[in-house]
Amino acid sequence: MRAVVVRSFGGPEALELVELPIPAPGPGQVRIRVRAAAVNPVDAFVRSGAATEVGLVPARDQYGLGWDVAGEVDAVGAGEAGAPGRAPDGNTAGTKGFAVGDPVIGLSDRLDLPSAGYAEYLVLDASSVAPAPRGVPFEAAASLPLNALTAAQALDRLGLSAGQTVLVTGAAGAVGGYAVELAREAGLRVVGSASAADEELVRGFGASGFVPREAELGAAARALVPGGVDGVLDAAVVGVRALDAVRGGGAFVSVVLGGAPPALRGIRVSTVYVRADGERLAELAKLVEAGRLTPRVADTFPLDKAPAAHQRLSEGPLRGRLILLP
Template sequence: MRAAVVSSFGGPEAVEIVEVAVPEPGTRQVRIKVAAAGVNPVDAGVRAGVFGGAGQRLGLGWDVAGVVEAVGVASGWTVGDEVVALAYGTAKTLGTHADLVVVDADAVAAAPRSVDVAHAASLPLNALAAAQALDRLGLEPGQNLLITGAAGAVGGYAVQLAARLGVSVTALAREGDEELVRSLGADRFVSDGVAPRSVDAVLDAAILGADALDWVRDGGAFVGVIPGAHPASVRGVGTSAVEVAADGARLAELVALVDEGVLTTRVAGTYALDEVVKAHARLAEGGLRGRLVLVP
């Protein structure tokens, strides 16, 4: 079967399609026939060597939508189930950018019924990251949250989820994105920041770091999206970063919100698996409003 991997670090051209053995599911695992798989910035990071792993062949891809093809003992799933899942890890030998992938059964959820497989594949990593970041912030209804990069994949889900919680959302994005982020539930739009110490919390999906921290009131909260890269605490502001965790139960809740029309999935474009280099090149150009998705 085919899989997208990197054996040496570099730009989009470092990604190659190779033939690998069909993976077998172990206890409490399932094998999924990939119907669609999201291409995320973390894949570009793996490709570029940001997370290390020199001298290894690294598989790419975290998001997957597809059909259960084989099950291990005590998986709880059945062959033929339509599912979505998160295949966590920056140093895995096989990711979701492949014809088949094996994942832990507790990372899997039934696929949404209301969207196609490409849109379903845009959900796991980014929606889980947004939900888990909001969990860290622990905001109450009526509190003020500034979301940077609010028009992006993580930021867009965060806007919708925070608005659903009754949090007052200020969305920081490019000037042309105001209509979009307001449609997602933002109460206020800004394109160049806010007054210092004027919000209760920041979810920094744009990775602005210390600049965004300055906008948080004393004793507020800051959550970034790159583990270990968040700024140090100042003025009593609690700072941390979300490291997304595979969580099938939470993913099922997010799927339900998609089917209820609460969460909007966005796909910026689709590519065949054999066009993965083109997908990485497009990702590198930036400016996407939604996820690129591989459709094997």
């Protein structure tokens, strides 16, 4: 199979298209014929060598890239608890209800892999996979797993209740846009922060208040919510600039390692590290089907143009995800 990997760290030119053996699924796993794979900032973090420098990824000869994929189940390993599965030789039955040909989405949340989502085939634990949203192209579905799960798990970490207020920074971005919509679904009042040009977009996601990212975030948010918001979901990683928007004893969640500010005024400060969760991903896919969660694709590239996709990623803000099409 064709796959894009990194064998020496660097810029977009460090990405290599190579031929690798097609992986076989083990017990409790499925193999996906990848039709679309999202390009995320974490991929550039690995490609550059920064993930190895900070100790998140051990040194190795080859690194796979790509966390979220959409495609069809191509093979199913032996089922759980001794149930038969569909192996690469074509035997019947399935794991966790998946069968060959099923359209699915999945998240590969392991950094230390020689091949990952930027490939024609990917093996995942069945618990990391969910049915793809019906009626949605694979390229749009591939933008869901990493970003929507990050938003959902960050909102969980905030622990807010219906009627409370959350400030979402980066509210026009991939994680932030999903966060605004999911917060609205949870009955929260949402104040979104993004470029002034994106106000209409952010309000369309469900934000009742808007603060331009160029503004003094604390003062601007408190002008809308006297006393301060109950929590901040910091998708733009502005850190301490958004902390003043939070009331004393509120909550602050960052989505990037090292992005959390000091825990001042009794504010609960934490960082969310996304984890694969097929059941939660299935719930998010249902929201997409219902039109209550909005996948966005900025552009698509063939697999062999992965360096061009990474170059575009480095050039500035995107309203949606770049997608590779193996």
